Amino acid sequence: QVQLVESGGGLVQAGGSLRLSCAASGRTFSSYTMGWFRQAPGEERELVARIRWTDSHTYYADSVKGRFTISRDNAKNTVYLQMNSLKPEDTAVYYCSASRKLGFPITVSEYDYWGQGTQVTVSS
Numbered sequence: 253q254v255q256l257v258e259s260g261g262g263l264v265q266a267g268g269s270l271r272l273s274c275a276a277s278g279r280t281f282s283s284y285t286m287g288w289f290r291q292a293p294g295e296e297r298e299l300v301a302r303i304r305w306t307d308s309h310t311y312y313a314d315s316v317k318g319r320f321t322i323s324r325d326n327a328k329n330t331v332y333l334q335m336n337s338l339k340p341e342d343t344a345v346y347y348c349s350a351s352r353k354l355g356f357p358i359t360v361s362e363y364d365y366w367g368q369g370t371q372v373t374v375s376s
Contacts, residue, residue, distance in 0.1 A: 254278040254365045256348045261370030264338055268374070272333040274348030274367060281305055285351045286331045287363060288322060290344035290372075297347070297360050301333060311356065316342075338374045345369040 260272040272288065285304045291297040301322035302311040310322055321334040331348060349363040357363060 254350070256350060256365055256367035258346065258348045258367040258370040261346060261372045263373045263375065266338060266340055266374055266376050268338050269334070269336045270338065270372060272335070272346055272348075272370060272372075274331040274333075276329045276331070276348075276350065281329060281350060282326075283352070285353065285357055286322075286324065287349045287351065287357070288331075288333045289347045289349055289360065289363075290342075291347070291369075292344040295344075299358050300346070302357070303331065309356075311358075335372070338372075340374045340376045342372060343374050344372060346372050 255277045257275045264270055282305050285302055287302040288300045289297050290300050300313050300316055301320055303322045303324055319337045324331045347369045348367040350365040351357040351363040353362045
């Protein structure tokens with residue numbers, strides 16, 4: 253049974269920072285790509301950042317480049333999303349996900365496992 257458990261969400265003022273964590277368990281994730289998605293009310297779920305376990309290759313959505321950093325700790329099977337200079341438009345539920353797809357998965361359908369989500373609210 254694969255489990256992804258997110259933590260670290262909360263309420264923060266604009267300009268502040270939060271760090272999200274995603275603890276993965278249930279199998280070896282050495283060949284997986286891990287992604288952070290977010291979904292705001294009335295919006296589609298979108299990929300924010302992605303990292304591959306194998307070579308740490310990363311991807312960021314244009315809206316978060318230079319502000320967010322994705323990283324992983326292999327020993328702990330944990331992926332992080334450091335979010336700085338937060339803006340009200342970053343408010344959303346953030347989901348951790350894992351993909352078995354080779355290459356560079358981007359869409360929701362390319363990810364096989366999902367966490368329960370953690371709320372991030374940025375006040376202006």
